[in-house]
Amino acid sequence: MQKQKVTIYDVAREAKVSMATVSRVVNGNTNVRQETRDRVLAVIKRLHYQPNAVAQGLASKKTTTIGLIVPDLTNLYFSELSKGIDDIAMIYKYNIILSSIENRLMREGDVIQGLLNKQVDGIIYMSNRLSKEAEEAFLRTKTPVVLAGTLDNDGHLPSVNIDYIKADTEAFELMYASGKKNIAIAVGDSEAVINKQHRLVAYRRFLEAHHLGEGHVYRNIQNYADGYNLYAQLKQEKIDGIFVTKDLPSAGIVNAASEKGTKVPEDLEIITATATDIVKVVRPKLTAVKQPLYDIGAVAMRMLTKLMGDEPLEDKKVVLPYALEKNDSTSTR
Amino acid sequence: MQKQKVTIYDVAREAKVSMATVSRVVNGNTNVRQETRDRVLAVIKRLHYQPNAVAQGLASKKTTTIGLIVPDLTNLYFSELSKGIDDIAMIYKYNIILSSIENRLMREGDVIQGLLNKQVDGIIYMSNRLSKEAEEAFLRTKTPVVLAGTLDNDGHLPSVNIDYIKADTEAFELMYASGKKNIAIAVGDSEAVINKQHRLVAYRRFLEAHHLGEGHVYRNIQNYADGYNLYAQLKQEKIDGIFVTKDLPSAGIVNAASEKGTKVPEDLEIITATATDIVKVVRPKLTAVKQPLYDIGAVAMRMLTKLMGDEPLEDKKVVLPYALEKNDSTSTR
DNA sequence: CTTAATTGTGCAAGCGTTTACAGCTCATTT
DNA sequence: AAATGAGCTGTAAACGCTTGCACAATTAAG
Numbered sequence: 001m002q003k004q005k006v007t008i009y010d011v012a013r014e015a016k017v018s019m020a021t022v023s024r025v026v027n028g029n030t031n032v033r034q035e036t037r038d039r040v041l042a043v044i045k046r047l048h049y050q051p052n053a054v055a056q057g058l059a060s061k062k063t064t065t066i067g068l069i070v071p072d073l074t075n076l077y078f079s080e081l082s083k084g085i086d087d088i089a090m091i092y093k094y095n096i097i098l099s100s101i102e103n104r105l106m107r108e109g110d111v112i113q114g115l116l117n118k119q120v121d122g123i124i125y126m127s128n129r130l131s132k133e134a135e136e137a138f139l140r141t142k143t144p145v146v147l148a149g150t151l152d153n154d155g156h157l158p159s160v161n162i163d164y165i166k167a168d169t170e171a172f173e174l175m176y177a178s179g180k181k182n183i184a185i186a187v188g189d190s191e192a193v194i195n196k197q198h199r200l201v202a203y204r205r206f207l208e209a210h211h212l213g214e215g216h217v218y219r220n221i222q223n224y225a226d227g228y229n230l231y232a233q234l235k236q237e238k239i240d241g242i243f244v245t246k247d248l249p250s251a252g253i254v255n256a257a258s259e260k261g262t263k264v265p266e267d268l269e270i271i272t273a274t275a276t277d278i279v280k281v282v283r284p285k286l287t288a289v290k291q292p293l294y295d296i297g298a299v300a301m302r303m304l305t306k307l308m309g310d311e312p313l314e315d316k317k318v319v320l321p322y323a324l325e326k327n328d329s330t331s332t333r
Numbered sequence: 334m335q336k337q338k339v340t341i342y343d344v345a346r347e348a349k350v351s352m353a354t355v356s357r358v359v360n361g362n363t364n365v366r367q368e369t370r371d372r373v374l375a376v377i378k379r380l381h382y383q384p385n386a387v388a389q390g391l392a393s394k395k396t397t398t399i400g401l402i403v404p405d406l407t408n409l410y411f412s413e414l415s416k417g418i419d420d421i422a423m424i425y426k427y428n429i430i431l432s433s434i435e436n437r438l439m440r441e442g443d444v445i446q447g448l449l450n451k452q453v454d455g456i457i458y459m460s461n462r463l464s465k466e467a468e469e470a471f472l473r474t475k476t477p478v479v480l481a482g483t484l485d486n487d488g489h490l491p492s493v494n495i496d497y498i499k500a501d502t503e504a505f506e507l508m509y510a511s512g513k514k515n516i517a518i519a520v521g522d523s524e525a526v527i528n529k530q531h532r533l534v535a536y537r538r539f540l541e542a543h544h545l546g547e548g549h550v551y552r553n554i555q556n557y558a559d560g561y562n563l564y565a566q567l568k569q570e571k572i573d574g575i576f577v578t579k580d581l582p583s584a585g586i587v588n589a590a591s592e593k594g595t596k597v598p599e600d601l602e603i604i605t606a607t608a609t610d611i612v613k614v615v616r617p618k619l620t621a622v623k624q625p626l627y628d629i630g631a632v633a634m635r636m637l638t639k640l641m642g643d644e645p646l647e648d649k650k651v652v653l654p655y656a657l658e659k660n661d662s663t664s665t666r
Numbered sequence: 667c668t669t670a671a672t673t674g675t676g677c678a679a680g681c682g683t684t685t686a687c688a689g690c691t692c693a694t695t696t
Numbered sequence: 697a698a699a700t701g702a703g704c705t706g707t708a709a710a711c712g713c714t715t716g717c718a719c720a721a722t723t724a725a726g
Contacts, residue, residue: 007681007682007683008682008683009682009683017705017706018705018706018707019682019683019684019706020684020685020705020706020707020708021704021705021706023683023684023685024684024685024704024705026683027684031703031704031705032703032704032705033703033704033705036704036705050446050449050450051450051682051683052391052450052452052681052682052683053447053450053451053452053683054387054390054391054396054451054452054681054682054683055391055681055682055683055684055711056682056683056684057387057683057711058385058387058388058391058681058682058683058684058711058712058713059682059683059684059685059710059711060683060684060685060711061684061711063387065430065451068431072416073406073412073415073416073419074409074412074413074416076407076409079406079407079412080407082406083405083406083407083433083435086406086431086433087433087436087438090433090436090438090439091438095430095431095432095447095448095451096430096431096432097398097428097429097430097431098401098419098429098430098431099428099429100416100419100420100423103420103423105420105423105424106423113383114386114428115428116383117383117384117385117386118386118387118398118428119385119386119387224610224613224614248610248614251614255614255616258616277557277581277611278610278611278614280557281557281581281584281588281611281614281615282614282615283588283591283615283616340711340712340713341712341713342712342713350675350676351675351676351677352676352712352713352714353675353676353677353678353714353715354674354675354676355713356713356714356715357674357675357714357715359713360714364673364674364675365674365675366673366674366675369674369675384712384713385711385712385713387711387712387713388681388711388712388713388714389712389713389714390681390713391681391682391683391711391712391713391714392680392681392712392713392714392715393681393713393714393715394681394714667726668725668726669724669725669726670723670724670725670726671722671723671724671725672721672722672723672724673720673721673722673723674719674720674721674722675718675719675720675721676717676718676719676720677716677717677718677719678715678716678717679714679715679716679717680713680714680715680716681712681713681714682711683710683711684709684710684711685708685709685710686707686708686709686710687706687707687708687709688705688706688707688708689704689705689706689707690703690704690705690706691702691703691704691705692701692702692703692704693700693701693702693703694699694700694701694702695698695699695700695701696697696698696699696700
């Protein structure tokens, strides 16, 4: 990169004003005579002047950039969230630095430190699991942080979610209502806060409420193949209803069941916790908890803009409504 | 943001050296005595000094940040590409500024200018369609640009792709070989370079080669519903084979066909141009062109690092191999 | 033991902005 | 007519770092 072509200084010289005045014009400061403003704007246009955001960042200590921490973009759950974040960020003219924490090339703490070094004005974090080092880094820094579709253990950090316990309970009860008695749950990362402290808790409470015994918890069910392969075990353990936290494994189960002659929903009901496009592609269509992913992202970003602008937050923990979308993998009765 | 806690100046004072030396240590410059280096490193550690990347950027004119322009992250095609880019970027310690150009809140030229103002060291652009204003902006700037899974009209910009004409032809021939005579094509944006100058050209050539007449081109087939609704028309026009550029519409067609009693692949064969997870979820499984999306992204990013480091490029246009994955939506014979 | 070459280190001038603060010009008030 | 104050504009000091240049210290060569 060579020396910048046109700087604020060039504009100042051409417009016969000081850099300060040019800066004021660029930043929309009102304390500039209309006539002067017009002259400066004309020069800016003529010279194609564009402010150097890095220099602005250094001088003003604001970069209008936020960090977005995400485990896996190819997961529709996170990409939908990202879209909501991105749209609101664009409205408020923030750029997003994307930081993937999926591959273990870099420690999560270093990723966050890198963002902080770039002087981001704020951070949005999403992951099934808030790592200890991330949590510590967040509590240490003064840079605002919001969790989107993610929960921390002690609830210190601002976050946006749905009521997972309520949603899951509703799902379990739906299957129970159609007569299923051997209802299981399949989760991805069983140590993730959402699973450990919400989904699995809901499951246990459900079992107790109806005296259904120990139940069946399947862990580490992450992708299509995991679901497909899980089917054999479900059959063996005579599972007649299952709640699956991820969309792809749900599709795997359904497809395996269809191939092996198990009727869905008559012999096996399935509800998935994340309604994505997958849900309508697979046959039978999956009954699913429809999370307002886009909105979760959008609200999280809006919260972050408030925090970055030192505005007060009404609620630190925002809970958005969900819907249980009844399709063909549960009985319609 | 308050004034930075620990600056290079603090470290210099504590270590009894000049800022210049601290800077050299931080940047791994070899011209520092081991003893001095150790002393400085010790102080850095003790004070938890972290360099301010914005100041570094201003002084060095390098931000170790690249811009990534993408139309829609929830599209698996782009998120797979992004993953490849991200991984390589991380290896080379570049951060990624994500810029979505899907919503029309901002003109594409402004998005690019914003990236340039942030002094990104390079840009990777992906989109079905390289807009005129983007192309002009790219040719004007000295900042290196690489296209990933995208083509420009005149081939001036470095890019990474597969041979679409070859892949599509292979797909058409596969259907022709199983006896289909009324083969159609369904594209998303028919004005996109890839479609207009590659896929549709391949289609026309195929028709001519086998004297199949005018053929049928369906345009603007973008999502699941578009595909689902297209089925009626296919039936009416007695289409017996179709090549679809996107994955979700393909699934829509298959599902509609199954519901309406059309047998796939006996009565209707379908090949999709982009093999994503969707392909294996839908039944029958879709025959698909498997593009090496991750690799396209990775290679594009690697090319960009070379351009940013002023290294020479062996090839300006990289063409990666693809595979035609034969599944159940084409006859196995 | 001088002289030349090779490190190692500091000085200070940037990089392109923002932003107190001060000062100047006029209109308004007394 | 002097004083007050509002509205504009300029001066210059940051912001935190890199880097060319000069010079000191060390080592190698003659």
